Amino acid sequence: MHPPSERTTPAPQPATPQSTRAPRITLRADLRASWVDGLIAVVITAGLFALIWARITSGASSTATVMPFMAEDPRAFWLYFLSQAFGWSALLWAWGTVLLGLLLSGRRPSWLRISATRLERLHRTTSLNTMILIAAHALLFAAELIRFDDDSWPAATWTAFVEAFVPGGYQSGTGRIAIPVGQAALYLAIPLGLLFYVRHRIGPKTWRVMHRFVIVVYVLSVWHTLLYGTNVWYDGWFRTTIWLLQIPVALLLLARLMRPARRSERLPAVSAASSKPLWGVRLTGRVAAAGVVAALLAVVLSGHDGGRQQPPEDTSSSHEHD
Template sequence: MSDEKAARLAAIRAANAAKRGIAAQPSTMAERVSAPSEDLVQTASARRETPAAEALSEIRRAPSQPQRASESDSFADMPPAMAFQTFIGIVLAAILGAFAAIVALPTWLPGLSASLLGAEPKAYWYLSRSSAFVAYILLWLSMVFGLLMTNKLARVWPGGPTAFDLHQHTSLLGLAFALFHALILLGDRYIQATLTQVLVPFQYSGYEPFWVGLGQLGFYGLAIVGLSFYVKERIGRRAWRLLHFLSFVVFALALLHGIWSGSDSQGDLARVIYWGSGGSVLFLTVYRVLVSLARPKKEGRVQAS
């Protein structure tokens, strides 16, 4: 296990232990904060040697605050799973890939000219539709892993730190594929969309402009949620969590965009994808709400006993 993943795992375990300690022994925890034990003092230098120990030390200092430590707070304290430089590289790869398909491929592969530049070009449309499905599935996976974390089902599979990594990676990769999905349409001479029509919501006046506009809004919403991983230290934990609620709106917009503007939405495969993804997100969302409602009652019974 790498030091980074070990740090995440240690942070989550320490937060859970702190939560149980505060609920069961508040006076004992206060004594530990005010008077650190000799063992902690003796091992302080050793804990500073690894990232996992540093993260654990930070979480151990959290019980001095009056608010209750929660599992979502421990995830909010974790560093981004994907380095910002890596994310920028992926975005640039999507842009350059679209540019290569539009400009370079007809020159390098003249045999594709009939499909790329002919009277009824279809290659760019196929590239756009395939990348759209990939982007949508990645967005769906990001929603699933995020809900698994907040529902605490990630403890069963695939584990808290792994779910957090997958949640962020799928979100950012989905954003890159969504960008490619939009830019590749610039090469389709049948649609004849301009860069402004592709990037500015509701500026496209061709096929299903309203549903296309909703998809464009969903793309920018996904960008806001994805980039929030890198600015949560500046905007604060509360604002970061509120921004993440935007994910539900983004998913709904992407689903409506795919159903109503997709040319193959009536196909069996597309129906399976849309019904399966929408149904699973709805189920996990309802389960999350029920768990949130049941938690205060459980905590009240524990305090009463």
């Protein structure tokens, strides 16, 4: 008889280490997650529309001063007022997403209890909704142009497209400057915002450099509003509120420039590792940001920003749009 074979047990396999890489962030996932933020934006836009409507009907809005025919029959211009409301909510969301981005670009304040992950996701969703709100503002403006065009539908649509979306296509009054400024904000916001989702292809360093130009989009948006927002013309407190909101953005931007999150971007490190021209460029940026903060404080304290101070004597023939 053969001896019974020994029963062997398989050698224990080494545990496979689980990947510590975070799940890849996709545009589709962020769009799904942005519905709460988008719903809040819709509610805010509805509230702004109600405020604009109330100010028009009461005669308190500067829009009624610039275009009195709108106050005579506000129901005929509801689409225009809705475009204004979307424009204001787009500016508000742009302000919020810029603040979130600046908070994420360095050490977070101790009083901010939200985690970095949630803050980053909120920044992405508010950024996506900002793009949507800006596009809605422009589309509603184009729809308003179509409504009051007596040409055929194809001709009116083409004219509205040129005036609303082609730089230089709008040739009336202040819009000759203000409309291209707004178009520049729209056409820069979309690619700069979406570059995040292809940063693995263009490289993180390239993405960081390009993403910093988002602040230019915000400046263009504020400039467009002050130039073409007829409901802030001649209005002291309404216009001053816009300037007050810029102070935290300017201060936080200055703080980030003075002490960047990456040590390699701080002035002593740049001076030691790079050429003098690059050091000079970074120093100039910090000085310019400090100058902007000082200018903002001067504007708010003085109440004068160089805008329209007194309404013209006769505005009955004025047909400005924002």
